[in-house]
Amino acid sequence: MKFPYEWQIGWRYTRAGKRTTGNGFISFIALVSMSGIALGVAALIVVLSVMNGFQKEVRDRMLSVLAHVEIFSPTGSMPNWQLTAQEARQNKQVIGAAPYVEAQALLTRQDAVSGVALRGIEPSLEPEVSDIGKEMKGGKLTDLVPGDFGIVLGADLAATLGVQVSDKITLVAPEGTITPAGMLPRLKQFTVVGIFESGHYEYDSTLALVNIKDAQALFRLPAPTGVRLRLTDMQRAPEIAHQLARTLSGDLYIRDWTQQNKTWFSAVQIEKRMMFIILTLIIAVAAFNLVSSLVMTVTNKQADIAILRTLGAQPGSIMKIFVVQGVTIGFIGTATGVALGCLIAWSIPWLVPMIEHLLGVQFLPPSVYFINELPSELIPADVARIGIIAFLMSAVATLYPSWRGAKVRPAEALRYE
Template sequence: MSIIHKLPYEWLVGLRYTRAGKRSSRNSFISFISLISVSGIALGVAALIVVLSVMNGFQKEVTDRMLSVLAHIEVFDASGAMPDWQQAEKDARRNPAVRGAAPFVETQGLLVKDDTMKPAVIRGILPSKEGEVSSVAKQIRQGSIESLQSGRFNIVLGYALARSLGVGIGDKVNMLLAQGTMTPAGLVPRSRLFTVSGIFEAGHYEFDSSMAFVDIEDAQRMVRQQAPSGLRLRIADMHQAPQVAQQLKASMPGDLVVRDWSKLNANWFAAVQTEKRMMFIILTLIIAVAAFNLVSTLVMTVTDKQADIAILRTLGASPPSIMKIFMVQGALVGIIGTVVGVALGVLVALNIDVIVPFIEHLLGIQFLSKDIYLISEIPSDMRWPDVIKIGGVSVLLAFVATIYPSFTASRVKPAQALRYE
């Protein structure tokens, strides 16, 4: 005997009702409605998987670009300066997660060229060690990071910042800092001419339009500080940054302030997470609409099968058994739709780098312009926990949709159902 024939009769009848549709136009119509329900669930599940995968892809792409400039963890001395940063580096490297360390000085100022004035974050770095904590050296489009040498007062600008100032390699820009000298005429901002020796492009507009790098000793002279502000650290797994930051805070001596990259961009990540939750809720409503189409399908099936229900009742079937038959039918429709939707969604999410260019070529359009978004391809990062969560929600909604029609079927009275048969 086959496995199907060994199933309880409730399952056998539920399977039969799911496949019904060849003997009458009414049954065919019910089966067509079931097919629409399956398709609706499948499309809703697939859409949710693809949308969340694309959102995850954008988040990962932006995060990677941010962390090409930002450090995973920053360590500051409460006094504002870290004279013995070499010892602090040794203390930090005792943690096995730490892979790189570099000192830095950071301040805010204005860069002036002729009549153009732009605010900028000025970061003093040690070029020989900067490669351990960031990818700025690899992002240089013109010039080199090695041009930052003590006493030469060179500066490396972000691509958008250089373009807005209208400067290129070899041009001079005036750096103004709020820290200044008090004179009879008032506070005079501290200023110094710097020579543009490099232009970098991180691919993140916030950094490309507001970040500038100088040699760490030149930065110390500008802010009149005798030591670096602190250390920037890179760790093996950026997702472990909050935990590693806590470990460093507990293990490193002194009164230190330790913050990880997620704290530096807390508002942005909170906004992304809120957007993802809202998209999940909105697209889940699409699945819910498709799932609750099962209600009308099962109600029609119950109405059409009242004679069958009455016969089963007279043969000894209990109300819970009748209820189980229609719950099996609805659950099967939900499971089939979910499986098809998951398969379709995973297939599209994993091949979106092929599908989107094909659609763009076919329609002669470009969804993302590199000049505007700095990303010319739609990224995708499919995560199996998201797929499992979506599949589980879909099956649960389909199951809930079967309760009312199944309960109605269990209350059918055999005498009334067979009166006109």
């Protein structure tokens, strides 16, 4: 296949070395521009992949404790929760439903006191909506027998209170009991029957689980607070919650997991956007290097341009030559950066531990971070967006030097040749 002469000359200038260009410095600047684009693209892909990995890790650990969707009544109790669960299951995206009671309380043992988010659960149905049963360090959820007043604590909460499985602990309910002596706090002794560790500090240090019947008796609730749901695709939780709001009967409130942690997820998205903008500046700097490289090429090739013009080449053809050269450099740099970035992002799970072993350091100490390994999630949409932006910036960078080349006047260029 025969390509237009503009393409052939542009590719020749891209491959040209000192012998063809007469100036090795120009070739070096072109190589630096190509390398800068590649490094900028690779850095952006790796950083976004690591941030995506952190977000996924935190989200998964969070959702091992939280339900994807919660349905509750404004009155504080839902007598017909079975009907609500049945109606919710009619949506094909809902794969699990379980009742719950939600309340606040204090746990005390000797001198240790800690405020907790108390959740009453049905042990037989809880595995349908959360993975806490798989994260038990001691005991199991089925040990929460109604009437025995057993309690399951998060690992950090148990450590704070200094308790282990089979220890006794006192729960103080916020609702008091009226006596002739006045309002007295409602106290109840519980037995620790299990300890879970989700890996998310907020829940491991503040969440306690009891049997739903015990929670109803303790807080004098006639029925569960509401129903928790699990979906086939947690990313569609806002959409499914909106659908359920139209199909469920009764006066109900519905919230999904993104609303419960809206501040955290908003902060992560802002960080990703800012990091994307900051690292895109690296690619912009490389694009400026590409401008200077092409400007020097145009200056060095003025005699060639003049000869082509005298042979009948139009200014648009001259412009195409340098556009082809610049776009080729940008494409090679972008493609190299995409390949390098994807390779590093894919290799992070085993590459970072190897570096830690060789250097004898640990980048994420477990005592400081709730995860001890660097996660990475390579999202194709991010890679495509980065590649397109880098290529477009490179293409735009070619316009001014190409325009300069098209404006060269043959007579002036050949006057001193």
